Amino acid sequence: MQEWISEEPARILLVDDNYGNLVSLSAILEQDKVELLTAQSADHGLRLMRDHDVDIALLDVNMPGKSGLEMAREMAEDERLAEVPILFVTGQDHDVDTMRQGYEAGAWDYIKKPIDSHTLKRKVQSYLTHVRYRRALKQANAELQTARAYYQTVLQTTAEGIVVVDQRGYLEFINDAMCRLLRSHSAQLLGANLFQFVDEEPGSHGDLEQFRAAIEQGRGFQSHELRLKIRDEHRIPIALSCNPLPEPRRGAVVSILDVSILKYMQSQLEKQAITDPLTGTLNRRGLMQAIDVALARAQRNEQRLALFYMDLDGFKRVNDSFGHEVGDELLKRIAQQLRLHIRPYDTLARLGGDEFVALMESVDNIEQIAKTAEKLLEIVSQPQVLKGVNVNVGVSIGIACYPECGNSVSAMVQSADMAMYQAKSEGKRQYRFFSPEMNGRARARLMLESNVRKAVSEKELRLYYQPQIYLDSGRLRGFEALMRWQQPQAGLIQPSLFIPILEETGLIHAIGPWLHESAAHQFRQWRSQHHETFVMSLNVSALQFGSAKLIDELQRVLELTGIDEPWLEIEVTESALIDNVEFAQQQLQQLRDLGVRIAIDDFGTGYSSLAYLRELPIDTVKIDRSFTASMFESNKDAVIVQTIVELGRRLQMEVVAEGVETEAQLQWLRELGCDIAQGYWFSRPQPPEEFPFPYGPFRLPASTATE
Numbered sequence: 001m002q003e004w005i006s007e008e009p010a011r012i013l014l015v016d017d018n019y020g021n022l023v024s025l026s027a028i029l030e031q032d033k034v035e036l037l038t039a040q041s042a043d044h045g046l047r048l049m050r051d052h053d054v055d056i057a058l059l060d061v062n063m064p065g066k067s068g069l070e071m072a073r074e075m076a077e078d079e080r081l082a083e084v085p086i087l088f089v090t091g092q093d094h095d096v097d098t099m100r101q102g103y104e105a106g107a108w109d110y111i112k113k114p115i116d117s118h119t120l121k122r123k124v125q126s127y128l129t130h131v132r133y134r135r136a137l138k139q140a141n142a143e144l145q146t147a148r149a150y151y152q153t154v155l156q157t158t159a160e161g162i163v164v165v166d167q168r169g170y171l172e173f174i175n176d177a178m179c180r181l182l183r184s185h186s187a188q189l190l191g192a193n194l195f196q197f198v199d200e201e202p203g204s205h206g207d208l209e210q211f212r213a214a215i216e217q218g219r220g221f222q223s224h225e226l227r228l229k230i231r232d233e234h235r236i237p238i239a240l241s242c243n244p245l246p247e248p249r250r251g252a253v254v255s256i257l258d259v260s261i262l263k264y265m266q267s268q269l270e271k272q273a274i275t276d277p278l279t280g281t282l283n284r285r286g287l288m289q290a291i292d293v294a295l296a297r298a299q300r301n302e303q304r305l306a307l308f309y310m311d312l313d314g315f316k317r318v319n320d321s322f323g324h325e326v327g328d329e330l331l332k333r334i335a336q337q338l339r340l341h342i343r344p345y346d347t348l349a350r351l352g353g354d355e356f357v358a359l360m361e362s363v364d365n366i367e368q369i370a371k372t373a374e375k376l377l378e379i380v381s382q383p384q385v386l387k388g389v390n391v392n393v394g395v396s397i398g399i400a401c402y403p404e405c406g407n408s409v410s411a412m413v414q415s416a417d418m419a420m421y422q423a424k425s426e427g428k429r430q431y432r433f434f435s436p437e438m439n440g441r442a443r444a445r446l447m448l449e450s451n452v453r454k455a456v457s458e459k460e461l462r463l464y465y466q467p468q469i470y471l472d473s474g475r476l477r478g479f480e481a482l483m484r485w486q487q488p489q490a491g492l493i494q495p496s497l498f499i500p501i502l503e504e505t506g507l508i509h510a511i512g513p514w515l516h517e518s519a520a521h522q523f524r525q526w527r528s529q530h531h532e533t534f535v536m537s538l539n540v541s542a543l544q545f546g547s548a549k550l551i552d553e554l555q556r557v558l559e560l561t562g563i564d565e566p567w568l569e570i571e572v573t574e575s576a577l578i579d580n581v582e583f584a585q586q587q588l589q590q591l592r593d594l595g596v597r598i599a600i601d602d603f604g605t606g607y608s609s610l611a612y613l614r615e616l617p618i619d620t621v622k623i624d625r626s627f628t629a630s631m632f633e634s635n636k637d638a639v640i641v642q643t644i645v646e647l648g649r650r651l652q653m654e655v656v657a658e659g660v661e662t663e664a665q666l667q668w669l670r671e672l673g674c675d676i677a678q679g680y681w682f683s684r685p686q687p688p689e690e691f692p693f694p695y696g697p698f699r700l701p702a703s704t705a706t707e
């Protein structure tokens, strides 16, 4: 039998009180893919329909009891059965009214007996197809509803504002997040134009126009430079992304994210990157940016700019004496006071340590700048009480001006730095304007500095020795070791030229061990040839004296020589002691405990405080050679020399007169009772091989040698 249904299986209900009709209908419709349900009454048919999903029902119109029409009406009232197509099978010609009643009851069609099998099959197949389409449509519709609900949920619950706009920017859809961002309702917003809510960040590169063009031309676009205007009250930064709608729709989907927090965090990070955490002023990086901007502005407006480079004087002493907490407090206090005394729009920065920079824009003339510098000097020099202690520092200021000092950030900073250095080296607590000569000096210094570094690494430094002689006997008291630089091209270089550089670069610490060892080695060699003990004096600068390593270093040297005599003497200047008397006292005592003798160098040129002669463990006082040189010309200098000699005698300290060049000086010092002399009259400082050992005694002028 040829199959008349080519699609899915179908379930067909046949209802007829006549069993024969049921059999013949079944015979026509029967085939593999069809399941036939038969009933001989309407009620039975209804039961079957409630128990099974029926695709189509063929009902006899006239049946005893409940008719086909009544069954159809009952089906219409049942939601599940109402959609099942009904074909009335009838044996009579019905009038129009009866037919209409049938259709009203739910009939889809009529089929007349005797039944033409071909017509029946075609009709049944056509209604089955219809049923399937309807079911598929329903299914698709249900799926669509689900998808819609899904996307609706996504759209409405996302934190991103999402809108759909037409090509001119009019809003066609707006999600809840976007309504919340704009603090409005979708009903109020739909139909409005998106561009009335968007503007651009100052300094943006035309992002608003590009966004408008992208919407009009159906292109994608992204920006982080746009802002959302909220009720014309304020603006929030947004990240915006737009994508064109798929064809044939015109317009775009725009997603908008509030990035206020992100931008705030970003700005905080940027702020931190340019701020000094201790004082809250700008740091070096911030300052460089500020100078850059200020220079551009000054160029544009043809105005003068002044950069004040400030380095505190005596800050290290505060830190060493009172601790870092007080040091930090002082830096904070100074920053506050500087801020109060510069104009609100001027820039203040700390470059780390005790260096501050103030940048002043639109300054009219040099006098105004000088007045400001004087004010800054005065502010910083004010005594402060911090954590219960009195603190006093000063400041050295270097000033560089635009346009005089060039138009680059580095030129300005370097010039001000050089001028500050000049102010420091000329006595501190003052200000200096940068001058081109400073530049030349700075270059020369830089060259010298690199050469000094080379001198250390290439071992070009030497020790020369100058003898010290007892004035009563002419015997050798000892030697002062003096450093020299044997420069291959320039020859012998005096220490006043290179020792300051060794100190500023910290190289003095690197050469310390070599220097001490060389002197000790020399002493041991000479001591083995000399019949009496003598002293070896080493110069120790303020920086070396302040080093915590000095004691260990000298102990090592003493152990190295293994000579159990008080042979080692160190010469320190008054300024090295006066900087921190408490520390000096401890340091000197430790040296004394090691058996090291202490000499005060250049006595009379510094503070000459009698109190420290009493409090500090001092063995020797050296009269500065400037007094020796002028004691015959200046009565005052003669009195000073006489007083120092007298003081030494009374305090039981040895007195060494430096710079003795003439016999007359020698004679007079002997008459005064000065113990020891050192100077060219005996010998210039010389390399060790120039001294014959045993050395001395010196034959002193006859008239006085006998006294």
Ligand SMILES: Nc1nc2c(ncn2[C@@H]2O[C@H](COP(=O)(O)O[C@H]3[C@@H](O)[C@H](n4cnc5c(=O)[nH]c(N)nc54)O[C@@H]3COP(=O)(O)O)[C@@H](O)[C@H]2O)c(=O)[nH]1
Residues within 6 Å of the ligand: 466, 480, 481, 482, 483, 494, 495, 496, 499, 515, 539, 540, 541, 571, 601, 602, 622, 625, 658, 659, 660, 661, 678, 679, 680, 681, 685
């Ligand atoms: N920290 C260190 N400082 C050192 C070291 N070596 C030297 N120095 C210091 O350098 C300063 C200059 O020293 P120098 O040029 O060697 O001058 C010394 C003598 O040459 C000079 N002198 C000695 N006698 C005379 C004289 O009769 N006339 C005259 N015009 N000059 C003379 O005096 C200097 C010795 O001075 P002083 O040290 O004060 O005793 C100098 O201050 C050294 O301290 C070093 O290794 N480390």
